[in-house]
Structures are given as structure tokens and as C-alpha cells.
Amino acid sequence: MTNLTALRPPQPWTAPTAAGPVEETLRLPGSKSMTARALVLSALAGGSSTLRRPLRARDTELMAAGLRALGTHVSVTDDERWLVRPRPLQGPAHIDVGLAGTIMRFAPPVAGLATGPVTFDGDPYARRRPLGPLVEALRSLQVRIDAAPGGTLPLTVRGTGRVTGGDVLIDASASSQFVSGLLLAAPRFDHGVVVRHVGPPVPSAPHLRMTVQMLRAAGAGVDDSTPDVWVVEPGRLTGRGWDIEPDLSGAVPFFAAALVTGGEVTLLGWPRGSNQPVDRLRALLSEMGGEVALGTNGLTVRGSGVVHGLDADLSDVGELTPVLAALATIADSPSRLRGVAHIRAHETDRVAALARELTALGADITESLDGLEIRPRPLRGGTFDTYDDHRMAHAASLIGLVVPGIELSDVACTSKTMPEFPALWSTMVAGKDDRRPGSHPVT
Incomplete structure (x- = not known):
């Protein structure tokens, strides 16, 4: 049987670049x-x-x-x-x-x-x-x-x-x-x-x-x-x-945006008790330089604009690897992400795809069977193939915050888990009153 959804044309998209710290309070779809x-x-x-x-x-x-x-x-x-x-x-x-x-x-x-x-x-x-x-x-x-x-x-x-x-x-x-x-x-x-x-x-x-x-x-x-x-x-x-709790995995690129730009992002509606690995995420983002707090208003992540390298076994949270890898490329020290051989069989071989696309942007990457070693270097713009994989699109969008000219081969793949992603991301980057250009589909 032909899957018509899989045959949709790709939607190229230029990731918007942030002019300053992002400040956003958002309510995301459910997990x-x-x-x-x-x-x-x-x-x-x-x-x-x-x-x-x-x-x-x-x-x-x-x-x-x-x-x-x-x-x-x-x-x-x-x-x-x-x-x-x-x-x-x-x-x-x-x-x-x-x-x-x-x-x-x-x-x-x-x-x-x-x-x-x-x-x-x-x-x-x-x-x-x-x-x-x-x-x-x-x-x-x-x-x-x-x-x-x-x-x-x-x-x-x-x-x-x-x-x-x-x-x-x-x-x-x-x-x-x-x-x-x-x-x-x-x-x-x-x-x-x-x-x-x-x-x-x-x-x-x-x-x-x-x-x-x-x-x-x-x-x-x-x-x-x-x-x-x-x-x-x-x-x-x-x-x-x-x-249904808000989707923690879907929130990660927004939280990471706070780290990258020295901003603050709050996810509304986060419960005190959760079925999702919020404590693990808090530890990872804290190690990379973020401040994570759960308050009456929701889950908030603050960044200083400086991202630290990370050495972590991500076997329990492999779905976070693409965004953490993107963060690692702009960190102030090398990173080693390991324990994720299983994500080679996700929507695409994410380990190989990340190594290929991040290297093409100028990062120094060593690929292993179960992960990546990432040595930050100055990055350049270019086309980032998303492989019909929403997490790859999230990674590329994050890098685009600080590297102008990052063009995703297809942003529509984010509809797999968050159809609103391009609009939410563009609104966050533009701010409430200043909708800057660069956040529209490429024609």
C-alpha cells in the first residue's frame, strides 16, 4: 500500500537566527x-x-x-x-x-x-x-x-x-x-x-x-x-x-535555546510528579551550563550564553542526543555522548546522520559505534539534511540560532510529533513584538 504522507514534497526552511537572548513562556502539546x-x-x-x-x-x-x-x-x-x-x-x-x-x-x-x-x-x-x-x-x-x-x-x-x-x-x-x-x-x-x-x-x-x-x-x-x-x-x-503531560522531549530544543542565547524559557503546565525523565534532563542541562527550576508557573530553564561540554551516557534518554549534540558543537569544551547505539535504528541512523551533518557545518566529529565525540570549532551556514527525522530538524534549528544561513532540507518532518514547531520556534526567536525575518519557508 502506498503511503501518501511519506510522498509529500519536502519543505525547506531557513532557521531563524537570534539577535539576543530568547525569552519565552509556552505551552506545548502533550507527550x-x-x-x-x-x-x-x-x-x-x-x-x-x-x-x-x-x-x-x-x-x-x-x-x-x-x-x-x-x-x-x-x-x-x-x-x-x-x-x-x-x-x-x-x-x-x-x-x-x-x-x-x-x-x-x-x-x-x-x-x-x-x-x-x-x-x-x-x-x-x-x-x-x-x-x-x-x-x-x-x-x-x-x-x-x-x-x-x-x-x-x-x-x-x-x-x-x-x-x-x-x-x-x-x-x-x-x-x-x-x-x-x-x-x-x-x-x-x-x-x-x-x-x-x-x-x-x-x-x-x-x-x-x-x-x-x-x-x-x-x-x-x-x-x-x-x-x-x-x-x-x-x-x-x-x-x-x-x-497527558506536556512533551518533555519536544520541549528540549526550546530549553536548549535558552542555554545558547543566555535567555529564559518556561514550559507551562508541568506537573510536580512526572512519568517523564525530568530529573535526568535537569542534570544534563545543568552540567552544560543551564539553570533548571520547577515552580508554580512551570518548568523554567535559564542560560548564561556559555555552553559547557558534556561527557554522558545517554542510553536512558537517547532521544535527546540530536539536540545535545547540537549544543555540544557550540560549547566551550569537547563532549562525548555515548550509550546510544540503539538510535541508529530510530527514524534514521541518528549517530551517522549527526556525524555527517555536523561535520559539514564545520564541527570536528568522531563517530563511534555507540556515540559521538564532538570538538567545537567555528561553524558555518549550509544545508542540513533532516532525513525525514523530527529530532534532526530540532538540532539544525538550534544551531541556526547562532549560525546564520542554516537551511533545513525539510522542516515539515516535525509534524511527526509537533506540527506547530516552525511557528512556535519562529515566534520565540522573533519575540512578542518584533517578528524578525528569516523564519519562513524557503521558496
Whole structure:
């Protein structure tokens, strides 16, 4: 099936350059990770659910469309409040995953609970993203799956309306989403599931904790007290209201802008208790020269205009690597970002792409299997290929704050998680009363 969204023309964009410190207070869309999990849990619950302030973006709309294709009622007409009413899951159905790891890894276990065949495919690069360990895990639970060699897309799940469940071994070192996908559907398995990870450490541990916390909030019995073992008891999930937090990953480029320009950026609506790795982000930005504070008005980051180098293992927050790498190129000392071999299989090979594009702008980069060594040098303008990857676009936009003439090959890829990004970024740079030029699409 042709994915028309993937065939959209690229939208080149000249990143605006800041004339001084940025000062901004903004309210960002909801977390993609929380929205995706809430949609799945709501589709499997025993009653209706509402998602308050969810993220409306390509990934989450494709997730909603996929669940709708299986028979679930998902209403997204109100941007502030999505309604999910569970219905019997059934095929035949087709689910377009786009380029979203959450859909290609969360939806197949759900499809195993449907009656009838469910096909999956997505953007061309999606066929290269790792999926094999999840396919083999589901097969070991007696789910029938037809997949391309290596367990990649396109694939067909031939559901029978039930999954027996039980014990399963999986190597989730390529993505924590392999585990999350199994756990989210497990309460509906006849015997629940016991997932045992075997292999190198699972990356993105905060996302796994989010999965466990949200399962418990929906009424599931989950035991994660043993390292690398997750036990989910069979049982009924409860429909409920989900308050979706602002997207911390989406806020990172805005926070980084404060560091780069010596400004101040506040994200409104940040909760005191969070399912996202805010403490880890606070530590990283503080080490790079920022001041991070959580107050009654939200989460605020202040910068001095001087950025320090960073030596950090980012295995738990790999999605932050592109923006942190961009910060490192304009720091006052070298940086080493490591522990992120798994992001080579994200929307693109982010390690290789960052090395290539940052070097082209003049940075001194050494690429390793699991990260980057970055030695700052004077940067120059030029075209920055975004590889249809929203995080790459964020990195390029950040550099553009202090390096004139940074042209993104495509800014429309930010619609994956934040369609408003170009407008929000341009408004922040221009200030409330002075809309400076340079923040418009290239024609």
C-alpha cells in the first residue's frame, strides 16, 4: 500500500537566527509517549476513557487510526479531549505505522487479540526499523504472524480473538518498545505475561517505567521488582481519564535555546510528579551550563550564553542526543555522548546522520559505534539534511540560532510529533513584538 504522507514534497526552511537572548513562556502539546500508551490502554479497557490535552501529530493520529481500523471508537474531533470507547477487536484491517516505533511495536500485540487478519506497513524506512524480537516473542505466545525476512515490515497478524500468554524471552536491547508493546496488551492475554529480557541492557528505561506506571493506573497488576523481568497479571483494565503531560522531549530544543542565547524559557503546565525523565534532563542541562527550576508557573530553564561540554551516557534518554549534540558543537569544551547505539535504528541512523551533518557545518566529529565525540570549532551556514527525522530538524534549528544561513532540507518532518514547531520556534526567536525575518519557508 502506498503511503501518501511519506510522498509529500519536502519543505525547506531557513532557521531563524537570534539577535539576543530568547525569552519565552509556552505551552506545548502533550507527550507522544503518554498519548500512545493511553490510546492503547483505553482501547483494551472495559469502559470509555478520555485523553485530556493529548498530542495531535502524525504519530498519534496514525495510532488512533490504527485502533479505529480494529473497531475501537476513537474520537479526536476535540483537540483538548479525545474519547475512546472500546469495541470488539476485529479484522480484516490495515494499520499504517508511518515511521512510528510506538505503532509498529504496540499495535501487533493488540492485533493478536483481534479476530481476523491485520496487516501492517509504513514509510519506506520503517521497513528497516528493528521489529524481529517482538515478532518472535509473539510467535512464542502462539500468535500467527507473517512477516518479511528478519521479522520486519510488512507483516500480517492473524488474530484469533485471544492470546494465551505466558513466559517469553526477548532481547530488547534494540528498543524498550519491544517490552512495552507486550506489557500493554498483556492484561487481556489469558494468562498475562512474564517477559524476561536477555541480552545487553534495555535502553530508554524511563519509557519502560512509564509503561508500568500507566498500566497500574489502569488497574493492571504489574511486578517489575526483579531486574529485566516484568510480570503482568491477566485482568480487566479500567476506562479512565488520562491527563497527558506536556512533551518533555519536544520541549528540549526550546530549553536548549535558552542555554545558547543566555535567555529564559518556561514550559507551562508541568506537573510536580512526572512519568517523564525530568530529573535526568535537569542534570544534563545543568552540567552544560543551564539553570533548571520547577515552580508554580512551570518548568523554567535559564542560560548564561556559555555552553559547557558534556561527557554522558545517554542510553536512558537517547532521544535527546540530536539536540545535545547540537549544543555540544557550540560549547566551550569537547563532549562525548555515548550509550546510544540503539538510535541508529530510530527514524534514521541518528549517530551517522549527526556525524555527517555536523561535520559539514564545520564541527570536528568522531563517530563511534555507540556515540559521538564532538570538538567545537567555528561553524558555518549550509544545508542540513533532516532525513525525514523530527529530532534532526530540532538540532539544525538550534544551531541556526547562532549560525546564520542554516537551511533545513525539510522542516515539515516535525509534524511527526509537533506540527506547530516552525511557528512556535519562529515566534520565540522573533519575540512578542518584533517578528524578525528569516523564519519562513524557503521558496
